[in-house]
Amino acid sequence: MTELPAGIIDTLITKAHEMQQSSYCPYSGFAVGAALLTKEGRIYTGCNIENAAYSPSNCAERTAFFKAVSEGERSFRALAVVGGKNREIGELCFPCGVCRQVMSEFCSPDEFQVITRDSTGTTVIRTLRQLLPDSFEL
Numbered sequence: 449m450t451e452l453p454a455g456i457i458d459t460l461i462t463k464a465h466e467m468q469q470s471s472y473c474p475y476s477g478f479a480v481g482a483a484l485l486t487k488e489g490r491i492y493t494g495c496n497i498e499n500a501a502y503s504p505s506n507c508a509e510r511t512a513f514f515k516a517v518s519e520g521e522r523s524f525r526a527l528a529v530v531g532g533k534n535r536e537i538g539e540l541c542f543p544c545g546v547c548r549q550v551m552s553e554f555c556s557p558d559e560f561q562v563i564t565r566d567s568t569g570t571t572v573i574r575t576l577r578q579l580l581p582d583s584f585e586l
């Protein structure tokens with residue numbers, strides 16, 4: 449696993465926390481923000497967007513990916529995610545299984561890194577392979 453450039457982890461966490469403020473989460477009250485770093489160094493952000501019918505809801509991570517992919521991005525380096533009640537950083541927030549599968553479509557399992565941080569500042573970094581071992585491939 450190649451080390452991320454100095455300072456980028458804090459930058460991504462800060463942007464993810466900023467994005468938490470845009471979360472639309474009237475049903476769960478659980479606000480999530482994500483910041484996705486491309487290999488060229490651009491950052492795309494996303495928040496969770498809930499729906500009264502529940503199943504159309506979208507996670508913060510997928511919002512960030514779909515924004516980036518729809519702008520033509522295809523190569524990604526890392527993603528930071530934070531979540532919690534009251535739009536604050538709470539416990540460590542790891543991506544759900546659906547979001548991990550979306551990552552596996554675009555990201556190298558041993559290079560792509562997922563970062564999360566809790567309210568105490570504890571930071572955990574996992575490769576995509578650690579989060580989604582033995583992933584499906586055609």
Ligand code: THU
Nearest residue numbers: 476478480496507508542543544
């Ligand atoms: N959620 C995310 O946005 N990302 C995750 O990694 C886990 C869950 C959202 C979905 C829903 O809007 C809320 O958090 C509570 O599950």
